[in-house]
Amino acid sequence: MTRFERLEATAAPIPIDNIDTDKILPGEFLKTVERKGLGRALFARMRYRADGSLNPDFVLNRVPWANAGILVAGANFGCGSSREHAPWALLDFGIRCIIAESFAEIFYNNCFKNGILPIVLAVPEISALRETVADAGRARVRVDLIGQTVTYGGGIELPFDIAEGRKRALIEGRDEIAETLRVRSTLLAWQQANCRELPPILLGENGGAKLGHGSGGAVLLRAA
Amino acid sequence: MPPRTMYEKIWDAHAILEMDDGTWLLHIDRHLVNEVTSPQAFEGLRMQDRTVAHPELTIAVADHNVPTDNRDGPIEDPASRLQVETLERNVEQFKVPYIPLRSARQGIVHVVGPELGLTQPGMTIVCGDSHTSTHGAFGALAFGIGTSEVEHVLATQTLRQRPSKTMLVRIDNALCAGASAKDLALHVIGTLGTAGGTGYVIEYAGAAVEALDMAGRMTLCNLTIEAGARAGMIAPDRKTFDWLHGRPNVAQGEEFDAAVERWGALRSDASAKFDKTVIIDARDVAPMVTWGTSPDAVVPINGVVPDPEDFPEQQKPQLHAMLDYMGLAPGQAIEGLPIDVVFIGSCTNGRLEDLAAAAEIVRGKKVASGVRALIVPGSGQVRLQAEDLGLDLVFLEAGFEWREAGCSMCLGMNPDRLAPGERCASTSNRNFEGRQGTGGRTHLVSPAVAAASALSGKIADPRKLER
Known part of the structure; x- marks a missing residue:
């Protein structure tokens, strides 16, 4: 996981609630087998006009927000599909932090897996922040995860909350799979004590297809 | 033991240990894999030289990207074809059970899983798709995950999770003629709002929910994510057991009877406390x-x-x-x-x-x-x-x-x-x-x-x- 400690960047205001992951990255761009290269398609339907040209009214197409590293949004950011392509597209564009009134849960989780810091602020705070960064001359924002503050507008400092474990994981840029695999002996012992054996997966007589792989009598474990 | 909700019972039965970041390692009983949200996860395994820990608990099927008009030739769209072929290569390499595109069992993973009896009460079920909440209709804890989590489940058969809050959505009385489970679900979403369920696992109960057939219950649980809750669930009952009876991958005979006994105990205890309760009158539901x-x-x-x-x-x-x-x-x-x-x-x-x-x-x-x-x-x-x-x-x-x-x-x-x-x-x-x-x-x-x-x-x- 990419580490995150501090960030100073241009912040782009997107004063819209319920920005769903279809809006962040439309479905037709999910047909990729890679994580990279999705930045061009970020917010595609808002960013481009029907003929493919840039929509000059969209904030990320304007100076200085075209180089934004932070988004300041509304409520329930990232709702809808679980597609991690949404945070991948944000990251590929250069967004490392999203400040919103609230987040949808799967998206919020997905951010942490990709070194993106999602910050929740109260409505009055975020309204003032959005208005400030909408001014091209005052769009720089400093985010300090270690001190848990957002600073903008020449010294206005907003503290934010974050679960201690999530904070540490971002700062350290942990490899969660490696961590889990380190306790593999505990996992195996738990499975021995708590799981029952089930037969291999069957496709049924109507299936008309043989199961491709992995059906060769493997032991099926599941919690009792 | 204090009274517990169904969610808490399933959580307790799968929680392995608490990690130092406040998450718990949760054992996953079934991992459903599709072609859109898995390629980067398999690639991640390859890059780290890791394997799939329990391929026998995993099943893959292509659904998002597949043509529905003609399956005779190769998939025309090269990007879609690449995703399906990538899935086929990955299941081959990692020995994951796979339902091929031309199999009569192919379909949307949330329809196929229950059909095959792979979805059962008390299970933890995940998939890189937000509508995994569907499987909660059987009294399972089922929710969508991102691709990094898909990789974690493939590699470890566990997921790092924080406990959710619990919400009871009790739907009293009977639906009027002409109103279906879909209308009920849309009414619930309209009542809660798209973020009303954020942070919660919802349990649906009440006369109108009990009256739904299994298809209707799946529709209701499916749409739970549209109210912001990752999982929706319904206590398994006689309808659930009858629906499962005789399906492939479901125990038979005495083993089935024993399973029914276990499944019956999953129901939330009568005095279990939910963090929030919402009461809805089914008579208010029209076609929506x-x-x-x-x-x-x-x-x-x-x-x-x-x-x-x-x-x-x-x-x-x-x-x-x-x-x-x-x-x-x-x-x-x-x-x-x-x-x-x-x-x-x-x-x-x-x-x-x-x-x-x-x-x-x-x-x-x-x-x-x-x-x-x-x-x-x-x-x-x-x-x-x-x-x-x-x-x-x-x-x-x-x-x-x-x-x-x-x-x-x-x-x-x-x-x-x-x-x-x-x-x-x-x-x-x-x-x-x-x-x-x-x-x-x-x-x-x-x-x-x-x-x-x-x-x-x-x-x-x-x-x-x-x-």
């Missing part, structure tokens, strides 16, 4: 239609498009934008809106019962001229069962297209898409801008409303159709 680009923007079919000016100041610009996108005006009647396309299918409403409900309305009638109407069964099995009942002929004679199974126009990753400006009565789950195709206008409805609308060429109330 969404008017906006968020699933909670919903009204009864005899309702009108709301006026953004009646809402709080902050919401007005977005509501105006929604109406602009949808080509609707405040005060406009929903019933009678002309439509271009009807889509009946998806993991929400692509089951045999959904197709039967639509066929009952369509039988002996014709699709209105100028309307394109698609029936996309949720699985190859649903398609075969419908054909056994002659439903395919009912639809074909009426002028519907009868397709192969897949996600299809629910999200338009395959060629089934709306053209800009086209208005669609859709039994799917999301009416987001561009979801069914750039510029497409989606009205989420039940199979009955979709069928009635196909015949009328307008959003139509099935209760008013001549039989």
Whole structure:
């Protein structure tokens, strides 16, 4: 996981609630087998006009927000599909932090897996922040995860909350799979004590297809 | 032991240990894999030289990207073909059970899992797809995950999770004639709002929920994510057990009886405490239609498009934008809106019962001229069962297209898409801008409303159709 400690960047205001992951990255761009290269398609339907040209009214197409590293949004950011392509597209564009009134849960989780810091602020705070960064001359924002503050507008400092474990994981840029695999002996012992054996997966007589792989009598474990 | 909710019982039975970041390692009983959200996860395993810890608890099927018209040749769209072929290569390399595209068992993973009896009460089930909540209908804890989590489950058969809050949604009394599980679900989303369930696992209970058949329960749990809750669940009962009995992968004989005994104990204890309780009266539920680009923007079919000016100041610009996108005006009647396309299918409403409900309305009638109407069964099995009942002929004679199974126009990753400006009565789950195709206008409805609308060429109330 990419580490995150501090960030100073241009912040782009997107004063819209319920920005769903279809809006962040439309479905037709999910047909990729890679994580990279999705930045061009970020917010595609808002960013481009029907003929493919840039929509000059969209904030990320304007100076200085075209180089934004932070988004300041509304409520329930990232709702809808679980597609991690949404945070991948944000990251590929250069967004490392999203400040919103609230987040949808799967998206919020997905951010942490990709070194993106999602910050929740109260409505009055975020309204003032959005208005400030909408001014091209005052769009720089400093985010300090270690001190848990957002600073903008020449010294206005907003503290934010974050679960201690999530904070540490971002700062350290942990490899969660490696961590889990380190306790593999505990996992195996738990499975021995708590799981029952089930037969291999069957496709049924109507299936008309043989199961491709992995059906060769493997032991099926599941919690009792 | 203090009284526990069903969620807490399943959590306790799967929580292995607490990590130092406050998450718990949760054992995962079933991991469902699709072609869209898995390639990067398998690639991650390869890069770190890791294996799939329990391929026998994993099952893969391509659904999002697959053509539904013709399966004879290779997939035409090279990007879609690459994703399906990548999945095929990955299941081969990592020895993961796979349902091939041309198998009669292929279908939408949330339809196929229960059909095969892979979904059972008390299980933890995950998939890189937000509508995994569907499987909660069987009293399982089932939710969508991102691709990094897919990789974690593949590598370890566990997931790092923080406990959720619990919400009881109790739905009293009986649904009125003409109102379905879909209408109930849309009513619940309209009541809670799209973020009302954030942070919660919802348990549905009450007379109206008990009265639903398993297909209806799956529809209700499926749409839970549209209220922001990752998982919805319903206590397993006799209907659940009967539905599972005799399916492949479900125990038989005495073992089945023993399983039923265990499953019966999953029900929330009578004095269990939920963090929040919401009570809904099923008698308030009419056939529902969404008017906006968020699933909670919903009204009864005899309702009108709301006026953004009646809402709080902050919401007005977005509501105006929604109406602009949808080509609707405040005060406009929903019933009678002309439509271009009807889509009946998806993991929400692509089951045999959904197709039967639509066929009952369509039988002996014709699709209105100028309307394109698609029936996309949720699985190859649903398609075969419908054909056994002659439903395919009912639809074909009426002028519907009868397709192969897949996600299809629910999200338009395959060629089934709306053209800009086209208005669609859709039994799917999301009416987001561009979801069914750039510029497409989606009205989420039940199979009955979709069928009635196909015949009328307008959003139509099935209760008013001549039989």
